[in-house]
Amino acid sequence: MIQVALENVSKIYGKVQAVQSVSLDVQQGEFFTLLGASGSGKTTLLRLIGGFETPDTGCIYIGGKDVSRLPAYKRNVHTVFQDYALFPHLSVFENVGYALQAKRSPVAEISQRVTEALKLVQLAEMAQRLPAQLSGGQKQRVALARAIVDRPDVLLLDEPLSALDAKIRMELRQELKQLQRQTGISFIYITHDQEEALALSDRIAILKSGKLLQVGTPLEVYEQPADLYVAEFIGRANFLDGMLLSVDGNRGRVQIGETAVVEGTVVEGTTAAISPGNAVRLVVRPENICLNHANIGHATTIIQSQYLGYATSYLVQAIGLNFHVMELRRRGTSPYKEGERVFISWEWMEALIFSTN
Numbered sequence: 320m321i322q323v324a325l326e327n328v329s330k331i332y333g334k335v336q337a338v339q340s341v342s343l344d345v346q347q348g349e350f351f352t353l354l355g356a357s358g359s360g361k362t363t364l365l366r367l368i369g370g371f372e373t374p375d376t377g378c379i380y381i382g383g384k385d386v387s388r389l390p391a392y393k394r395n396v397h398t399v400f401q402d403y404a405l406f407p408h409l410s411v412f413e414n415v416g417y418a419l420q421a422k423r424s425p426v427a428e429i430s431q432r433v434t435e436a437l438k439l440v441q442l443a444e445m446a447q448r449l450p451a452q453l454s455g456g457q458k459q460r461v462a463l464a465r466a467i468v469d470r471p472d473v474l475l476l477d478e479p480l481s482a483l484d485a486k487i488r489m490e491l492r493q494e495l496k497q498l499q500r501q502t503g504i505s506f507i508y509i510t511h512d513q514e515e516a517l518a519l520s521d522r523i524a525i526l527k528s529g530k531l532l533q534v535g536t537p538l539e540v541y542e543q544p545a546d547l548y549v550a551e552f553i554g555r556a557n558f559l560d561g562m563l564l565s566v567d568g569n570r571g572r573v574q575i576g577e578t579a580v581v582e583g584t585v586v587e588g589t590t591a592a593i594s595p596g597n598a599v600r601l602v603v604r605p606e607n608i609c610l611n612h613a614n615i616g617h618a619t620t621i622i623q624s625q626y627l628g629y630a631t632s633y634l635v636q637a638i639g640l641n642f643h644v645m646e647l648r649r650r651g652t653s654p655y656k657e658g659e660r661v662f663i664s665w666e667w668m669e670a671l672i673f674s675t676n
């Protein structure tokens with residue numbers, strides 16, 4: 320069932336088209352992430368869904384009802400911000416129960432719901448503490464409990480983990496996902512952190528200058544980016560500029576550097592709907608490149624070798640270019656050493672060719 324639907328929604332601030340004709344659906348119980356560079360319109364979209372802004376054109380539906388002109392307090396939507404926004408003079412319990420209290424819900428119901436929400440965020444023991452007596456991660460858990468206690472249809476989360484240090488962030492990331500699954504509330508989540516987006520989301524929407532470029536599962540946006548921008552934005556990759564020489568089915572051959580064909584500087588990848596002769600960029604992920612001693616692919620020298628425990632990260636030089644290569648550690652093998660001469664190759668299906676015209 321569709322929980323939130325946007326139809327051709329636009330928002331203009333003066334001369335800035337913050338959101339440009341965006342249409343998308345968020346399913347009930349879905350973890351949906353808005354990802355994009357600074358200024359791409361993520362917060363504006365969230366504010367439009369929350370009712371803190373009204374669209375200039377287009378419609379917003381929540382639970383099938385047109386809420387485009389409905390103020391925030393009339394939508395069953397809550398927002399969790401980066402800075403927690405807790406009341407400092409109220410206890411954890413009172414912070415979480417605040418909205419229910421304001422609605423004059425019966426005391427027994429408040430107590431039961433607050434206790435339940437605090438349990439869900441693992442803070443049952445800290446109900447009587449004041450916010451000042453909590454760590455950053457605990458404060459954000461209180462903010463989460465407060466946001467779910469009222470059982471909203473949709474929870475909007477604006478970079479809720481960005482103020483936390485890396486370790487707490489990882490912990491809370493897992494809890495957030497669990498909380499979403501347990502409550503079945505649709506989450507619409509903003510983050511700058513691509514890895515967080517890939518790890519948490521059912522689907523990700525990628526925005527650029529207020530426009531929606533692609534909506535897909537983490538696997539789709541990482542492995543089948545809709546265009547070069549998405550490929551460059553999500554994850555790390557190597558980019559090779561050149562000219563498309565020939566296409567066989569969807570297997571393309573690219574001459575690196577747009578010069579005449581030079582022996583040993585032709586690479587392969589997948590392409591769709593690009594004609595030979597066009598300027599292209601080939602994108603290949605570090606983990607899709609294989610290093611070998613078996614004379615397969617292009618000769619290369621290891622410039623840098625960084626042992627990361629679970630993997631080894633290499634900088635190598637081949638066909639006059641630098642490549643970033645990532646190899647998972649395998650037991651019984653030792654990493655290649657700096658200065659060592661090896662070969663690099665990749666399966667043509669694992670590299671993507673985009674037009675740069």
Ligand SMILES: Nc1ncnc2c1ncn2[C@@H]1O[C@H](COP(=O)(O)OP(=O)(O)OP(=O)(O)O)[C@@H](O)[C@H]1O
Pocket residue numbers: 332333335336337355356357358359360361362363364
């Ligand atoms: N109230 C406003 N008045 C004028 N311009 C605004 C206003 N709010 C946002 N903008 C502009 O709209 C564009 C989109 O802003 P928005 O905050 O939605 O981006 P964002 O993707 O959330 O960025 P960030 O990741 O930096 O928070 C930006 O160019 C911004 O300067």
